[in-house]
Amino acid sequence: MDLNSILQCPECHGELFIAQNEFNCTVCGRSYRKRVGVYDFLISGEDQWATLGNGFMNGQEEWEKRFLETDEAKLSPSDLLIKAIMLWYKGDFPQFERIMKKAQPAIYTPEYNSAMKSVTDYAIELLQKESGSIVDLASGMGGFLNDLLTVSSRDIISVDISPTSSFGLRQYLSYKGWDNRVVQVVADAAKLPFKDKSIDVITTAVGFQNMQNGMQTFKELRRVSKKLIAVCIFMEEGDPNLAYVSDKTLHVGKYFKKALEKTGWEVSFENEISARVEPTPVSEIMGIRPDKLPVTPTTFKFVDVIATAL
Ligand SMILES: C[S@@+](CC[C@H](N)C(=O)[O-])C[C@H]1O[C@@H](n2cnc3c(N)ncnc32)[C@H](O)[C@@H]1O
Structure with missing residues (x-):
């Protein structure tokens, strides 16, 4: 996959001068590079690369x-x-x-597990009908990417903001024999290193619900891509768990839709499933819950969001 032809500076959108594993912006002078097999386009985050390999417990x-x-x-x-x-x-x-x-x-209620499986399978079915380039955004440990690579023979661009999980994912893909099918990029979804309309489809599984800035991200996705197929989990307005999120736009379906529309997307929600969910149980060893949400029992709506650039 020729990623170089679609790259540009994520900060100023300037053209990049590419020399081996270095990418220098010809406009703002910033430089980026490929590290441990992963394209690093983070504007900041040097410290995160420094702790690479310390593992999940960070040496505890x-x-x-x-x-x-x-x-x-x-x-x-x-x-x-x-x-x-x-x-x-x-x-x-x-x-x-x-x-x-x-x-x-x-760890999850049977309802949660079955709703999650349904929206994931549905998104993968839709993705298999698409042609052109696919970006899996917020790949994390690669759960959704794994499912996609298993059923499809397509090559994928994977983007995540975390150097640590991207480095882990690199090793995991290699273990699965898939390292040649995935190009990995470390970048913020709100500042992507891709040229305008250079990506055919962006997909993400519960990526948006882990981000901070809905509007800015949706605008950026509209700039670089033509279609979105996203697995999302939403709450109803008034859900007490919304007190624990930073941007309601990313967590309430009707705000999410409105924000996407405002940034130039035509949006439809498909395969909507309501499921009763419980807080994930507390770890006896670490005293934390694996998932931050929900904090109190509630009903989540699992949805496949399909958006086409207007
Ligand atoms: C719950 S995981 C997503 C699960 C993953 N899609 C899967 O199928 O296993 C959330 C991921 O979002 C990533 N993330 C959070 N904010 C981001 C951003 N602004 N840009 C890109 N990735 C982001 C985190 O680093 C984390 O890996």
């Missing part, structure tokens, strides 16, 4: 030891999930996959 050996040494049968579902994530960051992918399979169904 005491916790790591407890997760590794506690009899697996005695671990609560949340501890199992955290252990699986820890193993992913350590590059122990066979154990990650085995434990994740046990933890995932146990």
Whole structure:
């Protein structure tokens, strides 16, 4: 995949002078580079690259030891999930996959799991009908990307703001034999290093609900791409859990739609499923909940959002 031909400076949109693994902006002078196989287009975030390889626990050996040494049968579902994530960051992918399979169904309500599967399968079905370039935005640990690569033979561009998870994903893709099918870019969704209308479809699985700035992101996606196929989880207006989010636009369906429309998208919601959800249980080892939301039991709406550039 020739990524170089669609790249530009994410800050000033200037042309890039490309020399091997370095990308220098001919307008603002900023320079970017490819590190450990991943294109780094973060405007800031040098510190995050510095901690690469420290793993999920960032060197907290005491916790790591407890997760590794506690009899697996005695671990609560949340501890199992955290252990699986820890193993992913350590590059122990066979154990990650085995434990994740046990933890995932146990940590969420059956309604949550089935709604999530339905919206994910639906998005993948739609993506298989698309031609042209696909960006998987906010790939994280690559759950959705994994599903997409399994059923389709397409090459994908993966974008995430986190160097740490992108580095982990690089190792995971290599383990799966998919490193040649995915080009990875570290960048902020609100400041992408791509030329205008250079991407055919942007997809994301619950990526938007982990971002901060709806309007700015939607505008940027409209600039670079022609279509969006997004798996989203929304709350009703008045849901007490909205007190814990920074931008309601990304969490309430009708605000989300309005903001997308305002930034030049024609929007439809498909395959809407309401599901009762509970806070994820507290980890006995770390005393935290794996998911920040919900904080109190509620009903989430799982939706496939389809948006076409006007
Ligand atoms: C819950 S994960 C997404 C799950 C993932 N799509 C999957 O299928 O496994 C959320 C991801 O969003 C990424 N993210 C948050 N803000 C972002 C931004 N502004 N631009 C790009 N990625 C972002 C985080 O780094 C994190 O990896």
